[in-house]
Amino acid sequence: MALIDIVEVSRRTGLAASTLRYYEAIGLIEPLGRRGLRRTYDPVVLDRLSLIALGRAAGFSLAEIGGMLGPDGAFRIDRGALAARADAIDRTIRKLAALRDGLRRAALCRAPSHAACPTFRRLRMAALGRAARAKR
Amino acid sequence: MALIDIVEVSRRTGLAASTLRYYEAIGLIEPLGRRGLRRTYDPVVLDRLSLIALGRAAGFSLAEIGGMLGPDGAFRIDRGALAARADAIDRTIRKLAALRDGLRRAALCRAPSHAACPTFRRLRMAALGRAARAKR
DNA sequence: GCTTGACCTCAAGTCGGCTTGAGGTGGCAC
DNA sequence: GTGCCACCTCAAGCCGACTTGAGGTCAAGC
Numbered sequence: 001m002a003l004i005d006i007v008e009v010s011r012r013t014g015l016a017a018s019t020l021r022y023y024e025a026i027g028l029i030e031p032l033g034r035r036g037l038r039r040t041y042d043p044v045v046l047d048r049l050s051l052i053a054l055g056r057a058a059g060f061s062l063a064e065i066g067g068m069l070g071p072d073g074a075f076r077i078d079r080g081a082l083a084a085r086a087d088a089i090d091r092t093i094r095k096l097a098a099l100r101d102g103l104r105r106a107a108l109c110r111a112p113s114h115a116a117c118p119t120f121r122r123l124r125m126a127a128l129g130r131a132a133r134a135k136r
Numbered sequence: 137m138a139l140i141d142i143v144e145v146s147r148r149t150g151l152a153a154s155t156l157r158y159y160e161a162i163g164l165i166e167p168l169g170r171r172g173l174r175r176t177y178d179p180v181v182l183d184r185l186s187l188i189a190l191g192r193a194a195g196f197s198l199a200e201i202g203g204m205l206g207p208d209g210a211f212r213i214d215r216g217a218l219a220a221r222a223d224a225i226d227r228t229i230r231k232l233a234a235l236r237d238g239l240r241r242a243a244l245c246r247a248p249s250h251a252a253c254p255t256f257r258r259l260r261m262a263a264l265g266r267a268a269r270a271k272r
Numbered sequence: 273g274c275t276t277g278a279c280c281t282c283a284a285g286t287c288g289g290c291t292t293g294a295g296g297t298g299g300c301a302c
Numbered sequence: 303g304t305g306c307c308a309c310c311t312c313a314a315g316c317c318g319a320c321t322t323g324a325g326g327t328c329a330a331g332c
Contacts, residue, residue: 082243103194103225104219172328
């Protein structure tokens with residue numbers, strides 16, 4: 001299949017060329033060669049980059065993503081890890097949902113100020129509690 | 137009411153003393169005075185800190201939170217802003233939920249590799265699409 | 273009254289994920 | 303064959319939210 005250059009990869013993925021070079025520097029992707037100075041890639045890199053984008057969206061760091069990508073270009077993702085990450089996202093969602101509901105109630109609350117609103121007070125205390133637990 | 141010192145504030149909020157000093161440096165809180173070198177605070181600072189923690193949990197930056205805290209120690213939060221933030225959180229939740237469901241399906245998928253799994257493929261493409269749109 | 277040790281100040285460092293800037297070079301159009 | 307421009311390299315900078323380190327100081331205990 002025809003090689004594509006870095007400009008084309010950038011265009012098709014929406015990632016800046018500097019980002020692609022950065023990903024290369026940290027070992028996430030690799031060009032096949034050069035045309036002049038210009039990096040050229042196997043189009044398969046687009047799959048790899050889509051996987052990286054997915055990982056980022058799921059909250060993995062680039063280092064973690066690196067650990068999931070085989071050096072050969074193949075993906076090797078533990079299905080268990082996927083499920084675990086889905087569960088982690090689910091926990092995040094539940095926290096955010098509670099927060100959203102609290103904010104909505106606080107927005108409707110008739111207490112004279114947010115300081116006096118009981119719902120808001122509970123929310124605040126819960127937030128501090130999380131901060132305190134996070135410390136340990 | 138009895139003043140409390142920075143150690144006590146740290147203990148009750150779970151925030152490191154260095155964090156409290158940092159918050160002071162950026163104008164979020166202010167000690168009432170000193171006992172020796174040691175900062176002392178009106179216990180009202182605990183309310184203020186709980187509000188800051190809540191703001192952080194809701195995804196506000198410290199700068200944004202600073203804009204919501206009256207210089208006098210009173211909160212002044214626009215109910216509209218609360219509702220808007222609740223909506224933003226809701227949008228985040230929906231994106232995460234889609235991601236979670238996709239990851240779960242991918243974890244169960246029987247395709248020989250993730251590269252071949254259609255669900256996984258759709259997920260990846262969606263992630264790249266978001267990246268591309270984020271660029272503009 | 274002197275040690276101790278917890279707080280203090282101020283500057284600098286950290287982390288993740290990139291971007292930016294200065295100065296270099298190769299292919300392509302003319 | 304030569305100019306130009308877009309890519310290149312490498313180092314440094316940036317952002318947010320803190321933490322860390324070196325060196326200073328004060329209250330309290332012995």
